[in-house]
Amino acid sequence: MTTPLHNKVLIIGSGPAGLTAAIYAARANLQPLVIEGEPSSTSDQPGGQLMLTTDVENFPGFPEGIMGPELMMRCRDQAIRFGTEFITEKVTKVDFSSRPFRAWVRDTEYTADAIIVSTGAQSLMLGLEEEKHLIGHGLSTCATCDGFFFRGQEIVVVGGGDSALEEAQFLTKFASKVTIIHRRESLRASKIMQDRAFKNDKISFVWNKQVTRVLGADKVSGIEMTDTVTGEFSTMNVTGIFVAIGHRPNTDLFSGILEMETTGYLTTKPGSTYTNIEGVFACGDVQDHTYRQAITAAGSGCMAAIDCERWLEAQHS
């Protein structure tokens, strides 16, 4: 048995929330360890959802905009500057039933006086059986990675929020036509994104349709849709499908351990980042299904570090 590696503060997850918490905790001399996650083509990866985006235009301080991955790299560098340590692995198990709290990466055990959970959320897929073998063959989880392969082709984006419109807009750089398929008859995206999409000649809309099947043996050749009002079926020939229908929180790790809503989002004490376990704090999208912005995640990351610092001080006084 090797002795577990002990830290005062362990941060799980490294999007804007986790990295902001790290910057604040490091500057408070708490020498945080961040277990940042491991590479993936979904947003459950180091840096989080912003790693799969392009221009971030609404983060204060960047009047010309900044690329999502660039913003996260800068936050990470800023955390390192004040002494944050990083491990590029995914936590596989936690035990918060006694102190110090325990977390494992496979067989390696880490202990900590306090934990900050910032594991974020990841994009939902359609949940269709054929998705599994068509991912990478016309069905993509990453528009910025794969848009290039659809030059001159007709593709669809499924969804009606800001992410769907942003992806569609980006994909018009390559595709000859992008159709947005939405299950309602109006979009929930912000006004500015809607205006841009409606103005873009390459973007068209199909309303009140849900994608119920992806067609194609070894690569995508089309989709089958069901009308959400009439129940009628229809098909469309496309070579590419990009899905942006919402998110689910990355909380499987904390199931039965931390209090969560039925949707899986962690519950925090209103106006704070306290979870139901004293000494375990949660920030960012893992506990927020309302705002879900880079700036709100960063803000709650700051709250978590301050809550954590004060709580640790109170333990010793």
Place this chain on the structure above:
Amino acid sequence: MADGIITLTSSSFDETVKSSTTPVLVDFWAEWCGPCKAIAPVLKELSTELVGKLTIAKLDVDAHGDIAQRFNVMSIPTLLIFHNGEVQKRLVGAKGKSQLLQELAEFLPTSQ
């Protein structure tokens, strides 16, 4: 380059993949792909750790689209593992080191 990763081009691709005595992992990547950048350090480590057992090479799909098309690469990163010039395995999407090692195990000589 300091690491042992071979940079492939349209003209060097076939020769490298066919003449190698060890299996060859080809990383199809591009500059603008975030997940590709995320796995670059992992591949760099593996190229050192697995020297003599597995050859690691990369191909920029932006510059050498013909090769990407030939192997139906429609998503990056895609890792193709070649042995004796033939594709033996296709891994789509970025993965962590331990996951990748697991996928590669069947191509590595078993150490006692």
